[in-house]
Amino acid sequence: MVNFFRKRLVQANRDGTFTIRFPDFIRELLVDLGSQLDTALDHDTNPDLHRLFPTAYADDAERDAGYQVFARGELIDSRREAIALLAETANNETLTDEELTSWMHVVNDVRLVLGTRLDVSEDGHDDVEPDHPDHTLYVLYHELGMILSEIVDGLMSALEQQSDGDEPDDDLEGFGINLTDRPDDSHPSDEN
Amino acid sequence: MTNTSPVELIEPDLDTVVDEDLPWKVIVWNDPINLMQYVSFVFQKLFGFGKAKAERLMRDVHEKGRAVVSSGTRTEAERDVRRLHSHGLWATMEQDE
Numbered sequence: 607m608v609n610f611f612r613k614r615l616v617q618a619n620r621d622g623t624f625t626i627r628f629p630d631f632i633r634e635l636l637v638d639l640g641s642q643l644d645t646a647l648d649h650d651t652n653p654d655l656h657r658l659f660p661t662a663y664a665d666d667a668e669r670d671a672g673y674q675v676f677a678r679g680e681l682i683d684s685r686r687e688a689i690a691l692l693a694e695t696a697n698n699e700t701l702t703d704e705e706l707t708s709w710m711h712v713v714n715d716v717r718l719v720l721g722t723r724l725d726v727s728e729d730g731h732d733d734v735e736p737d738h739p740d741h742t743l744y745v746l747y748h749e750l751g752m753i754l755s756e757i758v759d760g761l762m763s764a765l766e767q768q769s770d771g772d773e774p775d776d777d778l779e780g781f782g783i784n785l786t787d788r789p790d791d792s793h794p795s796d797e798n
Numbered sequence: 799m800t801n802t803s804p805v806e807l808i809e810p811d812l813d814t815v816v817d818e819d820l821p822w823k824v825i826v827w828n829d830p831i832n833l834m835q836y837v838s839f840v841f842q843k844l845f846g847f848g849k850a851k852a853e854r855l856m857r858d859v860h861e862k863g864r865a866v867v868s869s870g871t872r873t874e875a876e877r878d879v880r881r882l883h884s885h886g887l888w889a890t891m892e893q894d895e
Contacts, residue, residue, distance in 0.1 A: 657831065657886065662879045664890045677880050684884050711885070714836065718886045721831035728830035751833060758839045765842060766849070 616706070616760030618767060624701045624760050632753065633696045636709065639716045639750075640689040646719070647682050657718040658685070688712050703764065710757045717750045820894045822875035824868045827888045828859050840885045841867060844878070869894070 617625045663670040691708035841852035858865035868878045875891040882889035
């Protein structure tokens with residue numbers, strides 16, 4: 607397999623956008639998987655999808671049924687919106703935070719479905735021999751993990767840039783107050 | 799876990815009525831699929847936690863099997879659970895005892 611994860615594939619820009627360097631075949635793959643997920647959501651009782659609709663009240667079936675009534679529709683709608691936004695922006699070199707977040711949702715949702723289907727375990731020993739009937743799905747599962755990781759790295763660095771950015775702003779503001787508090791310390795002749 | 803409160807006998811159906819006022823807590827459970835880095839990011843994004851706190855909670859989920867990430871009224875807890883579910887995290891809510 608080609609190792610295309612050599613440099614940062616999702617880069618947070620200073621203006622809040624993201625530069626996306628995924629190759630075309632990855633973009634096409636994500637659109638295709640999104641479309642498959644969209645179709646699968648028509649049958650949301652499919653056991654492979656159960657991780658997309660977790661239980662809220664573990665010990666109270668009645669309350670959980672109430673939760674599912676309003677939450678399930680919302681969870682399906684928000685997933686479909688993410689899939690649609692991914693499909694619209696799949697070929698863009700630059701994405702907004704909202705668009706990249708949609709990509710993240712689709713990749714993670716598909717990963718959840720695949721992981722459920724493959725019944726993966728946490729120990730990471732999920733590699734199977736190439737002749738295993740699910741080999742392709744395992745490879746896909748791991749690829750999606752790497753793609754997700756790139757996306758989250760990008761979103762996380764933007765989140766950190768935001769919180770880093772707050773501090774210098776505060777400092778500048780404080781500096782400004784000092785200056786205006788002591789206007790006479792400067793040279794009055796400089797003012798027109 | 800220890801329980802230091804005195805033992806009380808409460809009628810079973812009284813229980814559910816009186817308890818409405820007690821806070822609910824939102825618990826995230828460990829699962830074999832979600833990436834640790836992703837879980838930590840979701841905590842930062844949804845709850846505004848700093849990186850250190852988000853990572854500590856993520857480690858609790860990973861190592862202890864669960865972590866309480868928020869608490870509040872039933873409505874607030876349900877909202878947080880729903881936001882976590884929309885991110886594919888395995889979250890439940892339960893009332894403080």
